[in-house]
Amino acid sequence: MKLQYHVIDTPFKDTFTISGGRSKSSQPALIVSLSLGPLTGWGEAPAISYYDVTVEKMVREIKAKKLFIEKFALTDPERYWHYLHHLLPEHPFLVCALDMACWDLYGQMNRTPVYQLMGSTWQNTPLTDYTIGLDAIDKMAAKIKAMPWPVYKIKLGAADDLAMLRALRQVTDSPFRVDVNGGWTYEKALEMLPRLAELGVELVEQPMARAKTDWDLEQMQALYNASPLPLIADESCVRLSDMKGIEKCFHGINIKLTKCSGITPARVLIREAREREMKVMMGSMNETVIGSAAIAQFLPQLDYVDMDGPLLLAAPGGTGLTIEAGKVSVSGAPGLGVRPGPLPDQPM
Incomplete structure (x- = not known):
């Protein structure tokens, strides 16, 4: 598989505030893709400051582990998740984005929506x-x-x-x-x-x-x-x-x-x-x-x-x-x- 990633920062229509005075005017996120031949699966990991999740940390992990993320032979999304879970144990948001991309790619490989x-x-x-x-x-x-x-x-x-x-x-x-x-x-x-x-x-x-x-x-x-x-x-x-x-x-x-x-x-x-x-x-x-x-x-x-x-x-x-x-x-x-x-x- 081939891994790519993109950093985005999307403004909110209105400032978004929850209890504790936590407010934000935009939502930064990491968009990842896993490609195999002509097919590409997509995933997303939002950055959430109160969970200490930043796009910078996720990008650093991708750069450090990119070859390992790409080398997995995709036969089953659940096996790939377990592999990622052990490869990136401190980064659940990044694992989530890659898991999404994997399910998306696997569904395309099998010509079936994920819910099916x-x-x-x-x-x-x-x-x-x-x-x-x-x-x-x-x-x-x-x-x-x-x-x-x-x-x-x-x-x-x-x-x-x-x-x-x-x-x-x-x-x-x-x-x-x-x-x-x-x-x-x-x-x-x-x-x-x-x-x-x-x-x-x-x-x-x-x-x-x-x-x-x-x-x-x-x-x-x-x-x-x-x-x-x-x-x-x-x-x-x-x-x-x-x-x-x-x-x-x-x-x-x-x-x-x-x-x-x-x-x-x-x-x-x-x-x-x-x-x-x-x-x-x-x-x-x-x-x-x-x-x-x-x-x-x-x-x-x-x-x-x-x-x-x-x-x-x-x-x-x-x-x-x-x-x-x-x-x-x-x-x-x-x-x-x-x-x-x-x-x-x-x-x-």
């Missing part, structure tokens, strides 16, 4: 939400008015969360999904959840920070037992080892391909969640069409999805994937079925 390779048919696909980042309440309301949508994801974790949600409820009847990014204490979560239920909230992602002590874990379990709404683990469930006992704290998990390191491990996480009779959501890290197409392959297997990156960014970054009124459509072409837009030259 995973045994799915394109039916019963959930609607994607549209995210409203933290901002002044009037600006958040204006964004909802400007983007009528069947379901919204509302970022919370500010001092005026309840007033904010009540104001937003005045401008739309669409269901809300609330994402706190671990921004509440146990006491605030216990107070807020019943009120959110009254305001048409469908679910709550990561109300409290990931447990670090036994006491944190006990509080999560107590909140789970008291909650009138489904609680979905995000930061608390990144990889397979996090699944132990997760069903005692959450009703479902939100899988991020980048954080779990790709399509291959995400399939395992879904199986583990289903065995625990948990709901499965898949989320995004503001990927362009390339990374979003990998998420889309899982849609027939999901209960909820948050894959609005191409809508939040100033440019979708490719073709072959469309999102209209929450409905996600794929091209049906082999592999991921997408192609990137114009890309900058590969860095030296």
